[in-house]
Amino acid sequence: QLHLVESGGGLVQPGGSLRLSCAASGFTLDYYAIGWFRQAPGKEREAVSCVSSRDGRIYYADSVMGRFTISRDNAKNTMYLQMNSLKPEDTAVYYCAADPAVGLLRRASEYTYWGQGTQVTVSS
Numbered sequence: 001q002l003h004l005v006e007s008g009g010g011l012v013q014p015g016g017s018l019r020l021s022c023a024a025s026g027f028t029l030d031y032y033a034i035g036w037f038r039q040a041p042g043k044e045r046e047a048v049s050c051v052s053s054r055d056g057r058i059y060y061a062d063s064v065m066g067r068f069t070i071s072r073d074n075a076k077n078t079m080y081l082q083m084n085s086l087k088p089e090d091t092a093v094y095y096c097a098a099d100p101a102v103g104l105l106r107r108a109s110e111y112t113y114w115g116q117g118t119q120v121t122v123s124s
Helices: none
Strands: 003-007 010-012 018-025 033-039 046-051 058-060 068-073 078-083 092-099 118-122
Touching: 003 092, 018 092, 018 118, 033 068, 033 078, 046 068, 058 068, 078 092
Parallel strands: 010 118
Antiparallel strands: 003 018, 018 078, 033 046, 033 092, 046 058, 068 078, 092 118
16 A cells, blocks of 8 residues: 655744655655645645656755745655745644656646645744
8 A cells, every 4th residue: 555654744943944745655756746735724735846756856845945945855755845934824734745647747636646634833
């Protein structure tokens, strides 16, 4: 079975940092398009950052550009989202996602496999 298990969420003050992790099992993450999404209460799930499966193209939402960094460690079969200079508007449930399709996937509907979600709260 294919699973994605997230960790690393929590409560942080504005300006602080968090690193989210998403460990894959049952498949090799390196061969998949990956992405981080978030969903705040009453809002639609939105793409935060995505990486294509073959050529490594990266997408960042304008709202996180320069503050968040997506990466993956193939040896650990794990993807990460480093979040710096966090703002209250970054508060949401964050989800990791993966799909075997080729290309840079930026819509939630394009992803087949999802983590369980982890809460990130930015507040003083």
